[in-house]
Amino acid sequence: MVLKLENVTKKFGNFTAVNNLNISIPEKEMFGFLGANGAGKTTTFRMILGILDPTEGNITWNGKKIDYSTSPYIGYLPEERGLYPKVKVNEQIAYLAKLRGMDKKEALKELDYWLERFKVPEYANKKVQELSKGNQQKIQFIASVIHKPKLLILDEPFSGLDPVNVEMLKSAVIDLKNNGTSIVFSSHRMEHVEELCEHLCIMHKGSPVVHGSLREIKRSFGKKNLIVHADFDVTFLKDIPGVVKSKMTTEGIQLQIEGEYVAEKIFKELSGKGFVRKFALEEPSLNDIFIEKVGAEYE
């Protein structure tokens, strides 16, 4: 069950929303799809779902075009949450599940399981508008996974949730992945992507700027982070050649360096100057990579 996007371009008039995108997502894999606001994520999702047709290129799933006949195998959690506000949870979940080809009895059974899992079994008979935003989100999530999709698209699934609920949903997502669902996942929270995704793609203004496996991306990024906490003034470190960026913190300094060799140089510089409480060389975070690739253009 491979999802393939080949040379996909989408234009709205003169505006290019997505430009020449190539992605392939294998089965049992969670794929991170990142990008600043307006980078073309939602448009890409809509094309994957068949709601919009790409101007150029092909989107196939297992070699087949995605259309309404494949809808029972696809789940979608849109960024803009939406449920019928005045309809009871069980009624609308049954309806939405039925539209994805699941019969009512089965859907209600499945709903019970999920409500139980999310520790809100009493909501089955409540109207959506009576629930808090976070709880509506849980219902929305259930609506997108109730029919056990093979391909699941999650657009910002954790926004607006408290940490406990984020963990609850995260474990549900991981279970789904382990059970064989391919998941396309978009988030602004880099730590979630780092935690969940093996492969990812960062979109910028419609074009993919970074694409590959998380490890690969980090390695090829080259730059590393160096954290130094010391009892003396370490401001001079930012002028050492090979330091790309620096940020003063309360306890010391945080540096972005070109490579390990810079760390060695800094280590030598520090020796004899006084007591160093922390000297840590770290892999770059996805956050750094994202800001570097996308944010640079804002500066």
Add this chain to the structure above:
Amino acid sequence: MNNFWTVLGYTYMSKLKSKQFIISTIITLVLILALTNISKIIDYFESEEKVTVAVKDETEEFFALFKEQMSNINEDIHIVQTTEQEEELSDKVTEGELEGYLIIQQDDQALIKGLYKSESIADSSIANELQTALHQVKTFVAANKLDLTNEQLLLLNSPVQFDREALQANAKSEEELSQTRGMVYVMLFVIYFLVILYANMIAMEVATEKSSRVMEILISSVSPITQMFAKILAIALVSLTQLIVWIGVGYFSIKQNLETMSGGFFTFFGFQDTQLSTIIYGVVFCLLGYLLYATMAAFLGSLVTRIEDVQQMITPMIMFVVAGFMLAVFGLDNPEASFVTVTSYIPFFTPMLMFLRVGMLDLPLWEGFLGIGILIITIVLLAIFGAKVYKGGVLMYGQSGALKDIKKALQLTKNK
């Protein structure tokens, strides 16, 4: 196809269970029951309302005759003779003891004349009845004076016969026409209400799904076109359900009241001789008219972001319906007018005006069919266009002008 029925079933059931639907159905039912039982209701209130009219007969010979005539006309008006002075009488009227009083006098030529005084002359029905009775007395007296026999009197009183006949061989007879007019009028109303009420419902339905953003999930599992037509059909079924309930209850209520009446329900409305073809045309135009406007309402509804904007968006469409209805009502008296002929070929007016023409005139078959053809083609074109707008419209948030929105929606749908 499966999802078509799912959407249809869901929309139908949720509309049927909605408070709005139940309340509007019940209110209308109460109205229907009230209307069909109106004579009973009036009787109930009227029975206690026997009014008294004092008659001051200055001629001193016609009171008995007048009272007899009056009792033939309206038994509820109680006639008493009086010799009291006018001032006392007018006091009694003010106090409410008397409805009014009538002074019967004779003029120089010994002809009767009457003067009726009451608190106000707004209620003319009593005065009219008194006048009729007095007129009959006068005729009677005059006839007596001329020594007319009863037969001569009858001859004099018999109304003139006046018939109208159309020269065209298959033209509708006058009797047929007046029945058809009633029928056409009722059908025009049905079309009008069906379109306004239910087209509105569809636009609201679409806008509600869109504003609550549930639309995005729906269109990822059901194609917008399937969804749009399932909705249109579901609302049509809702309206049918409502109509069946109303007509059913109305039918039994009238039957209850008119047990004695021969012919029953359809005679009551004067439909018994309506040509079957008129009814069939009526149903066809009703359906097509609904489809035309429902399709339009659906895609207009898909363009708005907030429910509050629905009315504004569909107002131009409602204007078309109102204009069509007005034209049809004016055309009812003059169905051959050229403005009726011309407008009956404009698709948005066809359901009402072409129906008016086929109902009232004897059109060659092709004209009616041409009207139906034009409608069907328009509906198909509108559906294709509407589905495109709908598909893009439901993904679009924020607002600008209606035309701009349509353009934007079409752009979203385009794949080249």
